[in-house]
Amino acid sequence: MEHLFIGKNPNKPTLLLLHGTGGNERDMLPLAEVIDSEASVLSVRGNILENGMPRFFKRLAEGVFDEKDLIFRTKELNEFLNEAAEQHQFDRHNLIAVGYSNGANIAASLLFQIENSLKAAILHHPMVPRRDIELPNLAEKQIFIGAGVNDPICSPEESKELQALFEKANANVTIHWEKMGHQLTMQEVQAAAEWYHKQNFS
Numbered sequence: 001m002e003h004l005f006i007g008k009n010p011n012k013p014t015l016l017l018l019h020g021t022g023g024n025e026r027d028m029l030p031l032a033e034v035i036d037s038e039a040s041v042l043s044v045r046g047n048i049l050e051n052g053m054p055r056f057f058k059r060l061a062e063g064v065f066d067e068k069d070l071i072f073r074t075k076e077l078n079e080f081l082n083e084a085a086e087q088h089q090f091d092r093h094n095l096i097a098v099g100y101s102n103g104a105n106i107a108a109s110l111l112f113q114i115e116n117s118l119k120a121a122i123l124h125h126p127m128v129p130r131r132d133i134e135l136p137n138l139a140e141k142q143i144f145i146g147a148g149v150n151d152p153i154c155s156p157e158e159s160k161e162l163q164a165l166f167e168k169a170n171a172n173v174t175i176h177w178e179k180m181g182h183q184l185t186m187q188e189v190q191a192a193a194e195w196y197h198k199q200n201f202s
């Protein structure tokens with residue numbers, strides 16, 4: 001997959017950056033600086049093009065996912081992460097996703113579908129990726145959800161549903177609310193950074 005890798009302190013986690021629809025591997029780089037400027041960065045571009053806009057999986061309509069493609073692309077991304085860890089020599093078990101919108105949805109899908117695919121995740125405005133599966137055990141997984149009380153794409157009910165599904169699988173979830181819509185604000189990124197530093201990831 002198209003990607004950027006920026007190697008930094010090998011004793012820190014690697015931040016896996018996953019952009020929103022229409023973004024690319026450069027979009028989220030400023031977030032990594034705010035969250036942990038010493039952490040290595042793997043930033044990936046989604047393999048799907050929707051009217052020229054990169055995405056991580058196909059959709060049938062806004063908010064309606066092509067589930068077959070989502071399952072396939074989730075596996076494809078996980079395999080890419082395994083290869084990238086070999087190629088760039090980072091610890092595959094110390095990967096923390098930072099995703100926004102479509103990127104948060106594929107990160108949530110990794111957590112739903114593949115055991116130990118991520119160590120932790122910062123999900124900005126994620127949706128429930130699938131409703132038909134039993135999640136793997138997410139004990140010791142730390143998850144931050146950034147949500148908007150007026151988000152028209154991901155309703156507050158859906159944010160709470162996602163939190164409940166993760167918690168049912170034993171994850172440790174923090175949900176942060178902004179009085180905003182689907183957009184990602186600096187205030188939300190800073191809340192994610194504060195949360196990250198409280199976890200003492202190493």
Ligand code: MLT
Binds near residue numbers: 153
């Ligand atoms: C998605 O398709 O992943 C969600 O609708 C969010 C978006 O990318 O607009």
